[in-house]
Amino acid sequence: MADPQSSQLPEDELTVPRAPLNKMIKELLPNVRVANDARELILNCCTEFIQLVSSEANDICNKQAKKTISPEHALQALDSLGFGDYLQECKSVLEECKTVAAKKRKASTRLENLGIPEEELLRQQQELFEKARQEQAAIEQQEWLQLQAAQAAQAQQQGLHLQPGMQPTAATGGHFQPYQVAEGIPQHGAVPSLNQPSSGAGQLPTESASNQQIPPS
Template sequence: MSDKEFGNSDDLSLPKATVQKIISEILPQLPHDNTGAGKEGEMTFTRPARDLLISCSLEFLRMVSSESNEISEKESKKTISVEHVEQALTDLGFGSYIEGCRGVVGEWQEVQKKRIGRGEKMRNFGGFDKMGEEELRKMQEALLGEARGRMEGSGAGQNDMQHGQ
């Protein structure tokens, strides 16, 4: 696989703050002894180690996405599906990751079901969804008139101040 497929390697990265947050959440859960630890047995993760983790993670993602793409192309598909990714993980020797991935996909699907689309939020905002089009138009015209009046009022005051009146 070449860099041309994914652009320059410098173009791809993971957000360092997010990776650091994940590391900070995971480290306390890992079994460890007290040798080489920070204060009172607390484990730490150096910046170079974090950067290496990011680099390894990106390479893993490149491998899985490239393999998934090849599988989808063999099936003459233009979209990589979950099944393609699962097959890629199996082919690359990471079949044990599939159950964890399915769990994450399931969580993501649940979040998507609960999300209200932006348009739906706007329709339901303040009960305006129950108003007729004519009523909404009149309300809009009134609001625009108020805004116009405020602009004209503040504009006159500013002109007076600019001309020393």
């Protein structure tokens, strides 16, 4: 194995990327403002720590006559360097990484077993999205129609549609009350009966009045 410290890469490529480090600082210290000098110092410390652990893991790998540095070599390097307190947390992170990697491999294998090209899968996905949008639009349209019908029924129940013989009054808070029909005045559409006597000017003399005798002068 090649020693990481003997690499000929530029110095900038041997550091931790600044963007992930800044994101980590922001997540861990959301209410603390960190100066640029402090960020640079943290970056250098992280880089030095990674190089130290990598070098120790490489030595352990060479002693065991292995050609690949495994996670166990890194854990042994932490323990030998005096960072044994980090072992439990590192093991937990290692298990999470293995779980995520297994899920990715399983998903990739399942797609490969289908034998469907990626373009066809993308087209089917777009069709499913379009179908879901149409179904959602139909549901929203149905809900809107039901709401309109409910509002119309409520308006009719409250008497917003004027019924014959009903009128709104201020005294009743806008509710509809029957018309007050004056005595002797026929209601709308009513026909006066011929058998009912009428009073007032313009009345025709009755038969008894025409047969009444006039006294002599």
